[in-house]
Amino acid sequence: MRSENIAEGAVVPTPSQAPDTADLLPQAAIPLDRLRTAVWVYDIDEVRIIHANTAACDLWQAESAAELRSRDLATDMSPTVAKRLKQYQLDFIERDATFSEMWTLYPNGQPTSLMVIFCGYPLPDGRMAMQCEVVGGAENQPDNLRSAEALLHTDVMIALHEADGLPVYLNPAARNNATHAMQTIAEKFVDPDDYDKLLRELDTAGEHRMVARVNTGAGPRWYDLTVKQCSDAVTGNPAVLVTAIDVSELKIARDKARYLADRDQLTGCYNRSYLQQHMATLGQYQTKRCALLCFDVDRFKQINDRLGHEMGDVVLKEIAARVTASIRLTDTFVRLGGDEFVVVFEDVPCETELAAKLNRMLELISRPITHDATRLSTSVSMGVATFVPNQSHFTTIMREADIALYTSKQDGRNRITFFSEEMGALARARDLVEIELKRAIQNREFILHFQPRLCLRTNRVVSAEALVRWQHPKRGLIMPAEFIAICEETGMIEDLGQLILEMACQTSMAWHKSGKDIELSINISPRQFADKRLLDALRDFSSHPDFPTGKIELEITENVLIGDHDFIAQKLDAIASMGYRIAIDDFGTGYSNLSYISRFQLNCLKIDQSFVSQLPKSGPIISLILTLAEQIGATIVAEGVETKEQLAWLRNHQCDQAQGYFVSHPVEEKDLFGVIEDLNTGGVYQLHPAGGSDA
Structure with a gap:
């Protein structure tokens, strides 16, 4: 850590502007000069050292305390260090905290690693400074020093908690994102069920990884959490190590991609792909009677042809909004494509009640739609098939609803038809004709x-x-x-x-x-x-x-x-x-x-x-x-x-x-030509009395 740097945005007084340190320190600070241990006081707000004993001056390679006070510590201070020092100040104020950490100082650019005790130092003007006391040197092993430096600067949040959830160590990233210094593991979770699940997994496997919403100083965020049972290296007591990575942007992007994959872009309804997944899921847990409504807009092609596709889109969006407003949250609304829609009603008590609901929906949809200077009345034809999810196949249900919809159209449109076995028989006969027609055209x-x-x-x-x-x-x-x-x-x-x-x-x-x-x-x-x-x-x-x-x-x-x-x-x-x-x-x-x-x-x-x-x-x-x-x-x-x-x-x-x-x-x-000759010579009246019309 370079000491000669400053938190972004702070104001650094020049030596001529800096107040006299004698005004900021109580007289009790003077005997510190006799200590062989390096001690100095750091003004976190002004980003400078305001007092240092002789040992500290030697450590910082300063000719005098005055020369050390004049140094601009804003140079080369990383954002991570600046945030860490602000975290210290907040914890000094809130709970009179004391920290013992290994820090690397850079007096005149030379790295010096030391074990330092930090504690709060109230100034006469009411601000909180920091007293720094060197308690020993760090072993000059490169891996140890570099791992400590990485722990300080990494964006990965690492925290060690006691078995009851209280924190005993937070690295800078973890502390910076916590709601407060003593935030417990339970307090992290927005959803208590996530915490309960974590405890169960720890009891079973001793570790668990999950993505969950977490309470942070910036509000709820999505974290990728890895939680492991371990022991505190200092006390030997049972502990819990929590490693967290903020994946909010990735989670939001994935959720958006999933939303777009499942949704129709024009109306916001679910799409055909989602319907198939939903029906498969429904069949796994739903044992009560449900209903599938299939409907489309009557003469929609004429709307597009006469008024343009923009008006057609307006009609589809308005109908979708009206249907959404008339169904329950538990019902699923889908746009299959074009002007075709599906609604899946779960737990339908009886056909009479459903018919009344659909009639209200039909009346709502038929109300005029106004766009710019155009006022248009629309209607839809509906086909309904009732079913029990765990006893039915999706393809069969859709087929039955389609048959009922076809019947509604054949009977004059703007109406509701419930599927019946008689309709099914007629549809099967029609399917047979369709198959024979393909052969007939070929032959x-x-x-x-x-x-x-x-x-x-x-x-x-x-x-x-x-x-x-x-x-x-x-x-x-x-x-x-x-x-x-x-x-x-x-x-x-x-x-x-x-x-x-x-x-x-x-x-x-x-x-x-x-x-x-x-x-x-x-x-x-x-x-x-x-x-x-x-x-x-x-x-x-x-x-x-x-x-x-x-x-x-x-x-x-x-x-x-x-x-x-x-x-x-x-x-x-x-x-x-x-x-x-x-x-x-x-x-x-x-x-x-x-x-x-x-x-x-x-x-x-x-x-x-x-x-x-x-x-x-x-x-x-x-x-x-x-x-x-x-x-x-x-x-x-x-x-x-x-x-x-x-x-x-x-x-x-x-x-x-x-x-x-x-x-x-x-x-x-x-x-x-025999008929033509008769007509041309015999007259129409004598030959052909009134009859029916040709098919």
């Missing part, structure tokens, strides 16, 4: 039927719509109502759509080659429209020598036009430039924004059958669509025409074309 088990479209001005068939049927090897002909929705949900619609497009285009080219002058319309699903393969396939067909330019019409829904308008317009222009016509199917039921009608290249608007079925009540709406089509130069087709009166109303109001069971049911290709 091309699909055929096309065709439904004629009649021109109301000429009473002649000018077009036909291609409609897919599944030719099941065992069940026979299956209508699209049984499989299209499953294809949409699973993504198989993209592969099925490619297959239908290929079949329909080949059919149209065959008609053209044989001289049959009739248009063919083909449905393109939203997912198929977004599929990158679509343009390549259309380009391949349009480059064929028999491609009937202007005779193939692609029917898309209004919702396809939502999103990046520039990109969609470019895609539609590219399709039109290849020689395809573009129609909007089910017009009036989607996102009817009139601004896009004039922006996109559209050849046909097909009025949805829901409007046609309500004629003449829906007449004003249809008249508006007819006027719009006339303004943009698009052909108008009325779908789902089923009665003579509907057809008459449409003809009287200058609708261009009609399609529906009153005109003709969908028929196989081998029968199509």
Whole structure:
């Protein structure tokens, strides 16, 4: 330890400013000069020696006491030594402590190791100084000296305690971080349970290592503690050695990393990974009935498409906040991804009480959300599965909740459905259909039927719509109502759509080659429209020598036009430039924004059958669509025409074309042109009375 240094920030008086030491020392100090033992008084606050006897002057290699008093001891004093001296001063004041330690002094830069006794020395002005008395030299063994120096300067906190917990030695780092000089082992622990655990381990193994929150002078901190039973080398009594390292920053960083690993970054909910861990843990201790709620936001894609992803994020965060406020601390709230959420309710007393709770949650979520100038009402669909954790498998529970959620959506959304065995049976049947559909697409088990479209001005068939049927090897002909929705949900619609497009285009080219002058319309699903393969396939067909330019019409829904308008317009222009016509199917039921009608290249608007079925009540709406089509130069087709009166109303109001069971049911290709000939010659009224609508 270098004596010629000072604690950072202290004020060091110059010799001319320093007060006369005679004013600071009582007269009893004078006889110290006769002692052969080196004794000096150190002013801790002023960081200088204010009195030294002759032996001390010799030790410090000073010509006189006055010369020693003039020395600037701020030079080269390490922060550790400065802190240690301040610790001494505090202990002198609080408990009149006395210390006996080996110190290394550096008079004129030469190291001198000595055993020194330090005690408090009150000054007349009320401040506490330190009396230093050399009681012997230290053995000049390098390892001993260096270990003592390391013990002084290390940041590792080392403390020796009596068996009852009182400290008998604290190195500078330990003393600096203790709440007070006599802090016991028990007083260190923030959580008494940690101390109890330590005692148990010491009794069993004689030592223990743990990470625990510890009371320090700077407040609670996280320490890595190694505690061992030993003996006091001075008294031989049983003792406890405590070694501590402050790992607060590492603990906080790890906790944050663990938090981030377990949490969804947008909403702060737990994530899918945590849910799996939680359910596994729950199965180990929970034997009471629980419930898993699975819900998602109704029509969330439309929120993103219409209002932007920023508003979508606002909706998710607000819903998460509302759900968090309505559940217990013991319940677990998880965001699976996108707009899908899960809540695990522990210890559910009965289904009726849970249903009441979920209805309140449903009402809370449906309240309007306001962001900037936007006010939006949302709803969610919920599926619930109840279970006993130690008797259930996580995958099964999630599957049951998903099935219930699917049922809620099928029943109209914004509702709660509890899973039942009947739902499970239906879901298993659906799963079987899904498996068979994958095989059917690979084996091309699909055929096309065709439904004629009649021109109301000429009473002649000018077009036909291609409609897919599944030719099941065992069940026979299956209508699209049984499989299209499953294809949409699973993504198989993209592969099925490619297959239908290929079949329909080949059919149209065959008609053209044989001289049959009739248009063919083909449905393109939203997912198929977004599929990158679509343009390549259309380009391949349009480059064929028999491609009937202007005779193939692609029917898309209004919702396809939502999103990046520039990109969609470019895609539609590219399709039109290849020689395809573009129609909007089910017009009036989607996102009817009139601004896009004039922006996109559209050849046909097909009025949805829901409007046609309500004629003449829906007449004003249809008249508006007819006027719009006339303004943009698009052909108008009325779908789902089923009665003579509907057809008459449409003809009287200058609708261009009609399609529906009153005109003709969908028929196989081998029968199509016979039906067309009958319609063109025999008239629609005599051939086809009113019937149902096509699936």
